[in-house]
Amino acid sequence: MNQKRVLGVRNLSVRYQTQAGAVHAVSDVSFDVFENEVFGIAGESGCGKSTLIRALMRLHADNATVTADEISYEEQDLQGLSDAAFREQVLWSRMSLVPQSAMNSLNPVYRVGDQVVEAIQAHSRKSKAEAQERVAELFDVVGLQADLMHNYPHEFSGGMRQRAMIAMSLALDPGLIIMDEPTTGLDVLVQERILRRIREIREQISSSIILITHDIAVIAEMSNRIAIMYGGQIMEQAPAIDLFEAPHHPYTLGLKNAFPSIRNLGQELISIPGSPPTLLGELTHCPFQERCPFRIDRCRTTLPEVTALADQHEVRCFRHPEAPTLREQATEKATWRSLN
Amino acid sequence: MALLELKDVSRHFDVKAGLFGRVVQGKPDRKIKAVESVNFTLAEDEVLGIAGESGCGKSTTCLMIAGLLQPSSGDILYEGRALSQFSASDRQWYRSQVQMIFQDPYESLNPRFRVFDTVAEGPRALKMWPEPEIARRVEEMLQSVGLPPAKYAERYPHELSGGERQRVGIASALVMEPRMVVADEPLSMLDVSIRAGILDLLKDLARQRHFSCIYVSHDLSILGHIADRLMIMYLGQAMEIGPAHEVIRHPKHPYTRALIHAVPVPDPRTRRPVPNISGDLSRPIDPPPGCRFAPRCPYADASCRETFLPLERHSAVSHQAACHRLEALDL
Amino acid sequence: MAAAEHAPFRNLRRGLQEHYRIITSNRLSATGFGFIVVFVIVALFAPWLAPHDPWEMLYDSEGNFASLRPPSWEFPVGTTHLGYDLFSQLILATRTTLLIGAISGGISIVIGANIGLIAGYYGGKIDEALMRFTDILYGMPFLPFIIVLISLFGRQLEFVILAIVLIIWRTSARVIRAQTISIKQRQFIAAARARGCSDFRIIYRHILPNVLPLLLLYAAFNIAWSIITEASASFLGFGDGETISWGGMLYELWLSGKTRVAWWWFTAPSLCIVLLVTSLVFVSRAYEEVANPRLRKR
Numbered sequence: 001m002n003q004k005r006v007l008g009v010r011n012l013s014v015r016y017q018t019q020a021g022a023v024h025a026v027s028d029v030s031f032d033v034f035e036n037e038v039f040g041i042a043g044e045s046g047c048g049k050s051t052l053i054r055a056l057m058r059l060h061a062d063n064a065t066v067t068a069d070e071i072s073y074e075e076q077d078l079q080g081l082s083d084a085a086f087r088e089q090v091l092w093s094r095m096s097l098v099p100q101s102a103m104n105s106l107n108p109v110y111r112v113g114d115q116v117v118e119a120i121q122a123h124s125r126k127s128k129a130e131a132q133e134r135v136a137e138l139f140d141v142v143g144l145q146a147d148l149m150h151n152y153p154h155e156f157s158g159g160m161r162q163r164a165m166i167a168m169s170l171a172l173d174p175g176l177i178i179m180d181e182p183t184t185g186l187d188v189l190v191q192e193r194i195l196r197r198i199r200e201i202r203e204q205i206s207s208s209i210i211l212i213t214h215d216i217a218v219i220a221e222m223s224n225r226i227a228i229m230y231g232g233q234i235m236e237q238a239p240a241i242d243l244f245e246a247p248h249h250p251y252t253l254g255l256k257n258a259f260p261s262i263r264n265l266g267q268e269l270i271s272i273p274g275s276p277p278t279l280l281g282e283l284t285h286c287p288f289q290e291r292c293p294f295r296i297d298r299c300r301t302t303l304p305e306v307t308a309l310a311d312q313h314e315v316r317c318f319r320h321p322e323a324p325t326l327r328e329q330a331t332e333k334a335t336w337r338s339l340n
Numbered sequence: 341m342a343l344l345e346l347k348d349v350s351r352h353f354d355v356k357a358g359l360f361g362r363v364v365q366g367k368p369d370r371k372i373k374a375v376e377s378v379n380f381t382l383a384e385d386e387v388l389g390i391a392g393e394s395g396c397g398k399s400t401t402c403l404m405i406a407g408l409l410q411p412s413s414g415d416i417l418y419e420g421r422a423l424s425q426f427s428a429s430d431r432q433w434y435r436s437q438v439q440m441i442f443q444d445p446y447e448s449l450n451p452r453f454r455v456f457d458t459v460a461e462g463p464r465a466l467k468m469w470p471e472p473e474i475a476r477r478v479e480e481m482l483q484s485v486g487l488p489p490a491k492y493a494e495r496y497p498h499e500l501s502g503g504e505r506q507r508v509g510i511a512s513a514l515v516m517e518p519r520m521v522v523a524d525e526p527l528s529m530l531d532v533s534i535r536a537g538i539l540d541l542l543k544d545l546a547r548q549r550h551f552s553c554i555y556v557s558h559d560l561s562i563l564g565h566i567a568d569r570l571m572i573m574y575l576g577q578a579m580e581i582g583p584a585h586e587v588i589r590h591p592k593h594p595y596t597r598a599l600i601h602a603v604p605v606p607d608p609r610t611r612r613p614v615p616n617i618s619g620d621l622s623r624p625i626d627p628p629p630g631c632r633f634a635p636r637c638p639y640a641d642a643s644c645r646e647t648f649l650p651l652e653r654h655s656a657v658s659h660q661a662a663c664h665r666l667e668a669l670d671l
Numbered sequence: 672m673a674a675a676e677h678a679p680f681r682n683l684r685r686g687l688q689e690h691y692r693i694i695t696s697n698r699l700s701a702t703g704f705g706f707i708v709v710f711v712i713v714a715l716f717a718p719w720l721a722p723h724d725p726w727e728m729l730y731d732s733e734g735n736f737a738s739l740r741p742p743s744w745e746f747p748v749g750t751t752h753l754g755y756d757l758f759s760q761l762i763l764a765t766r767t768t769l770l771i772g773a774i775s776g777g778i779s780i781v782i783g784a785n786i787g788l789i790a791g792y793y794g795g796k797i798d799e800a801l802m803r804f805t806d807i808l809y810g811m812p813f814l815p816f817i818i819v820l821i822s823l824f825g826r827q828l829e830f831v832i833l834a835i836v837l838i839i840w841r842t843s844a845r846v847i848r849a850q851t852i853s854i855k856q857r858q859f860i861a862a863a864r865a866r867g868c869s870d871f872r873i874i875y876r877h878i879l880p881n882v883l884p885l886l887l888l889y890a891a892f893n894i895a896w897s898i899i900t901e902a903s904a905s906f907l908g909f910g911d912g913e914t915i916s917w918g919g920m921l922y923e924l925w926l927s928g929k930t931r932v933a934w935w936w937f938t939a940p941s942l943c944i945v946l947l948v949t950s951l952v953f954v955s956r957a958y959e960e961v962a963n964p965r966l967r968k969r
Contacts, residue, residue: 044531045502157620187393188558192602192615214532217561217604221612240608258536260561262603263610265585269565271537275501291533406865435867447858452880461876462866512866 003034006176006208007056007095010070014048014055014232017063024279025051025064027232030306033176038202038209040223040240042216042255046276048232049212050100053178057097058086074175092123096169098162100180105165106153112164113139113149120171138167141204143197159190163197170201178210183218195222216259220244225312228252231277231287234306238313248315248323250292253330270331273339286317293335294319294326341420342381343552344405344520347653349414351375351400355625373624374400376576376632377414379653382520387546387553389567389584391560391599395623396573398556402522405554406440407431436466439513443525445505449497455482456493459512468516481515484548485541503534507541514545521546521553527562539566560603564588569658572596575624575632578651582659592661594669595633631662639665693884693957703953710947714766721759725915728754742935749935752927760915761939767916768947771828771901775835776894783840783893784879784886787847792855792874802848808841813900814907821909828911831904835897843889850882884961891955895948902944917944 014026026048033039043049055066071078073094078086099105106115113135120131136146142163153161162182169177182198183191195218202209213219219226220240227237228251236249247253257270274291286292289299296318304316319326329335353372375397382388390398403409404416407423415422418434426434439462442448449458459478463469469477479489485507497505506526513521523542527535543566546553557563563570563584570584572593580593591597598615605612619636631648634640643664651662663669695701713720723729729737731745740750748757790801817834824830854860855878863877879886902918904910910919917940924936 044533159620187621188560188599188602189393189615189617190621192604195604196614215604216532217606220606220608221604221610223608244606244608254533256606258533259606260536260559260565261606262561262564262588262600263605263607265564265588267565269536269539271535271540272533273537275503275534276531408861408865432867435865440862440865442858442862444858448862450859450863450877450881452883453877461863461868465863465866465868465872509862512862516866 007033008072012068037224040219040226042219043229047229093172095176096174098179142167236315344382345417347415349411352412377650389563389570390556392573397576436516439518441523441526481511485511580661699953700957703950706950714769717766721762723756723759725760748939772894772898775832775897779836779840780890783843786844791848791851888958895951
């Protein structure tokens, strides 16, 4: 692969100091995002996916400590930048964020267009007229009529507001757009339309996208490569097709079993027993071992390292060489029931 | 005889224009037609799925069936008797016959009630059994939803995970020994990995305890896995009803087809067709006569805009769609 | 089933433990609670604790009339111009003051809570009627009201309490109503209704425990406010002349015209009022943190 790397992250960890002790929300996460790709990060609530992007965008809470061996944008180090310099040079112009429940992030007392104009002017030297022209362009890109600029947020539907937020994130032609659950809470048809629009935008402009969601189906359809997070770690990452056709991590196998598909109505759904870990204290073992039917003694005492399998396929599991056998066993309900 | 039957059930809400709007701007009061002429039956031990987008009237329908909201017109028949004709004691009896499982496991449990008291509350309120009998049944119920009472009975909701809370919700509905359960999006707030477990639990319990279920969701993939029959609603009107797999695999109504095409598939190789639909979802405020989907339907003609063809209650065909243009379309 | 039989006692014990935990959760409220306990003990055993009859003209050990004595070993808080022992007065007055505080604070919170719960739960016309009635009471100035009441019925403890209750329930009613409205809309109330709970059961079994921290907060406020109000009323001469209270002691001081001389006579009851009211406010702050979690330290 000789693709150009847009974002490089090596061994990023985020820990929170709370009354109950240190919470290791994200541990040793490494990934790259290449030019012109959609990189999907999937995981359930509390897996650390939102904490990870907040740390990348420097939006983490005061009681959080972020450490990393590398965070770079187009091979330029970002960690050395002060917060002010990061806001000035990176935010919006190189990396932008469509936050979670973005449709509620618009200020109800200002016109939607003016809010985008304001964002543009805050980060560039464009005049008001130029900025407005840009907003009209952006609205066109996301499929909103340009005259809607003069409307207030309450006159927009949820889907329209979400598109306006995406328009705002595109304003300064960033090389990387991070979208946190961009369609959660929207109706199916609206979600479909927004996802289609995001795909079209990606084809039109040469930005890369990090898409974060808990919805396995959305991530399967949208992403070129996918990372599966659990307990603050990336358990497995691979090109989308490899991940779905040759999953190696027991958690990925479990998720596949648990997620219903409208194309496969006869399929028996199997849940993963137990519930996610609390992440309190240092990780000394695999965070998934409590719920894993394939655990061995070593899983309880040692933290598995990342192993590179094939081209861009990495997994954090001691038993990855046995993956074909495990894959077969994982489709049996009894395998997962054996834990109880 | 069907356990439950809805006959031309409608529910309208009045939206009063504000004083300023009324007096100064001369705005009339408006009507939200949340549910319009809905007909269907529910057989014993059957799971009926109701699907639709926001504002389609699925939650309003649930509340009417649970007896928490009166229909504006039409009748809901339970074992052939109209709810509206029920005496006070009948109503109390009906309360134990029909139970609801709610969407949000974080909101539907009283934070000051322990698990045991939450589950015991229904039988206690209706004085269904003496206290020792209630205790016995509650403990048995907790056991059967996978919450061993020794470990869980004394806990408060904040000491439970989302999945455990939803199990408490299910236990407190089923301890009343209902013959019908109305579940309003019971999985939508839960993590993917535990959804299937709750779904299995509901299926198993329905088989063991013989209750019918109305399962409401916007998620067609889940409905395809739990429902025997499926009804699709749009802005208060029922668009299509039929055996669940039949409706999903061979949808008849243009709206159902668009809806099914819009559902993402967890397989990166799949390419879905683009849903054939235009415009945005509106709200059922002062809707024009005719099919509510007509403004967005690529096949609509004049007849669609003038009259709506509700689903029939007792139809010879099990799979029917509320559409004038079925023959012409042959979807 | 053993668990079911002992449930009421177990719940009571757990409830008390929870309150103990709330009160002792911070140092201020624990200290306040300690003072309140001391005051309550003093009030309970007042007749045995007081060294003298509060209205006995005293003579010192040398046989001199003990008029306007500053604090000393013999008279720890000093004496009045008529030679009454202020320490004994203070102890007996604690009883009256606490009684007035507890009764009027208690009654007012019961009335306020019920009106708030009922108005908030039912809404509509009932809410409208109850809240307009509350508004009318809001328009009523306290002093003219108590003056009219006392001049109509006489200076008796019952009427002082009645006057205080009638005035202070209004604030708690409003606050409880607002809280009830917000709890009523939560899904667990709909769930309770779906299970077949009656309105009465929903109000008192499902909503009440959820407004309880707020209720206790306002109970503490109401008691503190009753004590201050009683003191002001007594100071202005509208207290019960037969019983002795801290405010009444200040009134006597005013009548005697010795305000500028007898600093001890002024200081002792004032300190008691401030100490008790502050203690109540500190305890209520602990409940405020429960009622309003945003105040909690992270």
